[in-house]
Amino acid sequence: MNSPAVLAATYRAHGRKLTPQRQLIFSLLHDNTTHPTADALYATASHKMPGISLRTVYQTLNELAEMGELQTIDLGEGVTRFDPNVDDHHHAICNVCGAITDVHVERASALRPKGVDGFNVDDIGVVFRGVCASCEASSKRSPSPQVKKSKSASTPTPKH
Amino acid sequence: MNSPAVLAATYRAHGRKLTPQRQLIFSLLHDNTTHPTADALYATASHKMPGISLRTVYQTLNELAEMGELQTIDLGEGVTRFDPNVDDHHHAICNVCGAITDVHVERASALRPKGVDGFNVDDIGVVFRGVCASCEASSKRSPSPQVKKSKSASTPTPKH
DNA sequence: GAGATAATTTGCAATTCGTGCGAACAAACA
DNA sequence: TGTTTGTTCGCACGAATTGCAAATTATCTC
Ligand SMILES: [Mn+2]
Ligand SMILES: [Mn+2]
Ligand SMILES: [Zn+2]
Ligand SMILES: [Zn+2]
Numbered sequence: 600m601n602s603p604a605v606l607a608a609t610y611r612a613h614g615r616k617l618t619p620q621r622q623l624i625f626s627l628l629h630d631n632t633t634h635p636t637a638d639a640l641y642a643t644a645s646h647k648m649p650g651i652s653l654r655t656v657y658q659t660l661n662e663l664a665e666m667g668e669l670q671t672i673d674l675g676e677g678v679t680r681f682d683p684n685v686d687d688h689h690h691a692i693c694n695v696c697g698a699i700t701d702v703h704v705e706r707a708s709a710l711r712p713k714g715v716d717g718f719n720v721d722d723i724g725v726v727f728r729g730v731c732a733s734c735e736a737s738s739k740r741s742p743s744p745q746v747k748k749s750k751s752a753s754t755p756t757p758k759h
Numbered sequence: 760m761n762s763p764a765v766l767a768a769t770y771r772a773h774g775r776k777l778t779p780q781r782q783l784i785f786s787l788l789h790d791n792t793t794h795p796t797a798d799a800l801y802a803t804a805s806h807k808m809p810g811i812s813l814r815t816v817y818q819t820l821n822e823l824a825e826m827g828e829l830q831t832i833d834l835g836e837g838v839t840r841f842d843p844n845v846d847d848h849h850h851a852i853c854n855v856c857g858a859i860t861d862v863h864v865e866r867a868s869a870l871r872p873k874g875v876d877g878f879n880v881d882d883i884g885v886v887f888r889g890v891c892a893s894c895e896a897s898s899k900r901s902p903s904p905q906v907k908k909s910k911s912a913s914t915p916t917p918k919h
Numbered sequence: 920g921a922g923a924t925a926a927t928t929t930g931c932a933a934t935t936c937g938t939g940c941g942a943a944c945a946a947a948c949a
Numbered sequence: 950t951g952t953t954t955g956t957t958c959g960c961a962c963g964a965a966t967t968g969c970a971a972a973t974t975a976t977c978t979c
Binding site: 616617618636637638653654657658661677678679 | 964965966967974975976
């Protein structure tokens with residue numbers, strides 16, 4: 600995603616207004632590698648700007664995505680996550696703490712779907728699920744059964 | 760997924776009852792390669808057994824998944840899909856008609872996430888998005904293709 | 920600066936997908 | 950046939966996200 604300053608210019612160039620709410624969201628997304636949900640961003644935003652609405656957060660995220668400044672990712676948790684990293688990359692998700700990390704996959708674009716004829720590939724997504732280093736370490740320290748439940752137990756905020 | 764007959768035995772072995780609703784769902788899933796949603800299965804089931812409830816369809820699907828007879832997949836459409844194919848495989852999704860096809864990916868298990876240290880990979884998922892052969896053909900024939908929409912009729916995630 | 924104007928923000932209703940719950944029901948078995 | 954559970958099913962509820970319209974405000978014009 601572009602810097603808040605560049606985004607400001609982009610917005611004006613698109614005939615969109617530069618509101619304090621939008622500027623705040625730009626700053627919260629800048630260099631944000633946590634793949635936050637709208638709700639998570641709303642929580643943070645509310646801290647700095649009490650009164651901002653969740654609706655506005657959603658709207659701004661959606662327009663950023665529409666403008667290609669942001670990527671939306673859905674990992675099957677029932678919530679949409681937002682990723683300011685629009686470069687070609689993939690993700691690793693920890694089954695224990697829920698942390699989502701950007702990863703690179705060598706020769707990913709060379710992957711081919713076998714078993715379908717004439718399928719024209721536009722995009723390839725690779726998702727790794729497993730246990731992150733930090734969780735692996737703490738499980739060795741104090742072995743407690745840490746199993747990620749299917750649905751409602753979706754992880755709030757990775758605390759590493 | 761096992762055959763309806765085998766599932767019947769499995770169910771009994773698990774102390775579960777073999778109801779007509781369950782048997783119907785077993786048969787609807789057998790050799791089903793459409794990756795149906797609960798609602799889609801409910802529609803079909805209702806046809807053969809008027810009065811069956813959506814609740815029961817959900818319940819049966821969930822228990823089959825719990826027993827490992829079925830795989831749940833979430834491709835970010837806002838709905839859970841069910842896949843009787845529990846073998847190691849991946850998916851290709853047509854951006855035009857929404858069809859989801861099973862595909863094989865060579866050396867998929869050899870993929871490694873670069874950029875994270877000590878991440879212990881349990882599972883790798885590869886998703887191809889693009890245009891299926893059939894849609895590709897019809898788009899060449901007539902400029903307006905068939906658009907099957909589920910929830911987000913809006914344009915799929917554009918990245919890069 | 921003051922005013923006009925169209926874009927934004929917001930709160931709230933509505934929608935969608937799925938689950939919790941409990942009463943009515945029906946397999947399984949003696 | 951009766952008893953014992955496990956099941957079914959309707960309905961309320963919950964979470965995530967969007968539709969809507971009134972109130973607000975960024976931005977432009979003079
Ligand atoms: Mn990312
Ligand atoms: Mn499949
Ligand atoms: Zn972790
Ligand atoms: Zn297609």
